[in-house]
Amino acid sequence: MDVTAPCPDPFNMAAYVLGAGATQPDKVALSLLYPDHAEDWTYRDVVQAVRGTATGLLARGLAPGDIVLMRLGNTPDFPLAYLGALAAGLVPVPTAAALTAPEVDKIIATVAPKLILRDPEVPCPDISLTVGLEELRAMRALPPADFHMGDPDRLGYIIYTSGTSGKPSAVMHAHRAIWARRMMWNGWYGLRADDRVLHAGAFNWTYTLGTGLMDPWTIGATALIPAPGIPASDLPGLMARHRATIFAAAPGVFRQLLKDRDRLDLPDLRHGLSAGEKMAPSVRAAWNAATGKMVYEAFGMSECSTFISGSPDTPAKEGALGTAQPGRRVCLMGADGPVPAGTPGTIAIHRSDPGLMLGYFGEPEATAAKYAGEWFLTGDQAVMDDDGQITYLGRNDDMMNAGGFRVSPIEVEATLLHAPGITGVGVTSVEIKKDVEVIAAFYTAAAPLDEGILDAFAQEHLARYKQPRLYVHVDSLPTSGNGKLLRRALRAQFEARHQ
Template identity: 65%
Template sequence: MLAVFDRGAPAPCPVPFNMAAYVLGCADALPEKTALAVLSPAGPDIWSYARLKAAVLGTGAGLLARGFRPGDILLMRLGNTVEFPLAYLGAIAVGIVPVPTSSMLTAPEVAKMVAQLSPAGILRDAGVACPDDTGLPVIGTDELLAMRDLPPADYAMGDPERLAYIIFTSGTSGNPRAVCHAHRAVWARRMMHDGWCGLRSDDRLLHAGAFNWTYTLGTGLMDPWSVGATALIPAEGVAIEALPELLKANDATIFAAAPGVYRKLLNHHPKLDLPNLRHGLSAGEKLSETIRAQWNAATGGKLIFEAYGMSECSTFISASPTALATQGTLGRPQVGRRVAIVDDDGPVEIGQEGTIAIARSDPGLMLGYYGAEAETAERMQGAWFLTGDHGAMAEDGQIAYLGRVDDMMNAGGYRVSPLEVEAVLHHAPGLRDVGVTDIEVKEDARIIAAFYTSDAALDEDSLRRYAEDRLARYKQPRVWVRIDAMPTNPNGKLSRRALKALYPAG
């Protein structure tokens, strides 16, 4: 039996279509309902659906009045404020192509993006790094703020296959790739509502991320708005340890965050009183079984549902309230998705390891990498898009995640997933965090190294014995390196490539 999940195609995207029009489709029927509450200790900033729609379409009108036209690319260098989603949807509403970027990028990094995309202009907060010598029109936050009150523009309806927005993702070569998405991408997110979020119109979803993160834009804002629910976003500067109080005080029913947020929150709050919360959502990186168990215990039995996705196709494998994951798996593909585990010859047999792949016909799949047709083609294999991640599928469709292809370790000829080793070592006494990678100690000789943080120096023999008792020899770290903090990329994910540089030479 081949490792292919296919339970039928989803409903086709309507034609004509506009992504922003779909996201705000409930606004006219629910004008006074709270669409967004920006939460702070001083009190929430409330946005009704009527106010939200007016600000989005006013922003779209303002961008057109500034001379931008449908199809133009606008680079977004905005901070963690409501201006970010307003400008993002405002541009899309009138057919302009926004490029949301992390505010943590440096000016030289942004300069490379400008050179790659040749945008028509930049939306810029003065406090966010950006090169000053681009020669491009710059729209500041004051001007964006004034646009909210302009008479609304009309939605630019059209082919759902046309370009809607561009996001950057890390490239295997070390250079960020510009991922182009069509307007139909948001229509594909309907499969997540049942297949991951358990999202309802009466939900109040609190996302712990910043406005200018694509995880927040999708799961935290556009998904709840598209069903007429309420989005709750902590204001900039709200500490993680304050989130439980915000969750309870604002009657949050769903909590979404990256695994690291759950971990830090639990460090401050071993017990959580969240009577209205139904469940949590996790994405961005693999959720450890330790965090899952601690959250379940702290909340009195509330579950976290994990989702797997990527910049090229958002989330398409997940657990949900109606389809629980078996331990050690991500869950199964959402109904409507066609997913397989493949090798060079196509789908492998059930239970065999291979590359996780999604059908090229999936409505959530990218159009391609901007200006990189050859690299786009490299990710395609016949009818499949190759994710670059390893996994194995069970007979019921559950998929075990075995790590990125370029993260997979090779020690003594054995291929080992760092996630498997890390999951065991996270329980070692005294360890706060751990990251594992393989190190080339001499030509053609690689060993597994464990990098860890702890409150005090740990006895290496004890760590070694702990690993020996729980891991096959070829999976055991041969060296242990204590570091001050785990290196992460701009999205907060562990950077195993950076770990290698921390290995002491000699």
């Protein structure tokens, strides 16, 4: 497979994802795993559901290019509606179910969707654009729509990421973004058509959507997804029972399933995949000891998915992220351009990468600011050795990571400043015990505030993964000479006191 071959033109992302499955309609595309049984969807089922959904959305008066906001839960409705919108040439905006109604209100104001697909259990403003689950599911039985073929560079979908400005940014991706993911098949996954990939995440998480569903389906493999509510402790049994060959999860899930276990008998498993945040060496060592299998990590971002990783063909060296996936053009940038091996710089990816975003929706200046000539700057610092192995050094901003979601401290701070009694606040992640970090809010107030009240305020205004797990009353917040909040000083002071 030539991973550098140009994306076909005309192109449709959904047609490409389902192409291999359409040739083997009786093969199981998706198994939704329950403790005592599995709900199977064949490729015939999935293709019909996707193309029928496309018909139903178009019958609602939508036209190619129209934006469709997704407020759906952790069910197969999510990927089927996502691909159905893409099949029709619409632009889906998948969003985390944990977002609150006020947060969704801001998204609606930004992208102006023509339709909202909504699970009634998922928070969303009550507006007339909503299509409920009953109507959405009924669309699957409609006559199949033709795939809307077009320019692979046209807008395909929009995902949200927390930016350094303090407000989430809408990242626009072209249909061709899925074509770039072929570089991950050997560059990270070691993915094969006969694989059974168990992803521990929810359907409505972009990590699950890409690694757990879109990529296995594109190659004609089988996706295994635990049903909602399945605890991490049950995952080893599900992996063994359903003959999973690859297991993917965030590092925290690996840690949970290893709790109180020193051995996991997984005879069909070849290896694990980890992304979302850096895996602690202790967790990696415990996994290797318990399973005898390797785990391969990947580095990426919403603007380009993953593009640096270890893999079965090229494992990462100890302490390194790995190497640029075959077909990627990656460098480390200094003030005057790419730096040589051994010199720290900012991780950058070339503008020509087919997986790179089109830009931030409605933010041309913010988009332009991310580039240095032909190179997209991630803001992450690293050093590369002579073998191309890249070691991560940290970020040049204060972004946090909560269970695989990148979170801007500025966004959380701006929200908490409206909490009753708070006069100032600084938010950062802190290590509360070895290899375990949480989001902490350091606040000033006339006196320590009731944490229950602060928790309730955060729950009303912030998605669960953005909410602080720790509130610390301080007399003052550390600032630089020009008045800039020093979040790293807050972290250092806290950890010095609690070690």
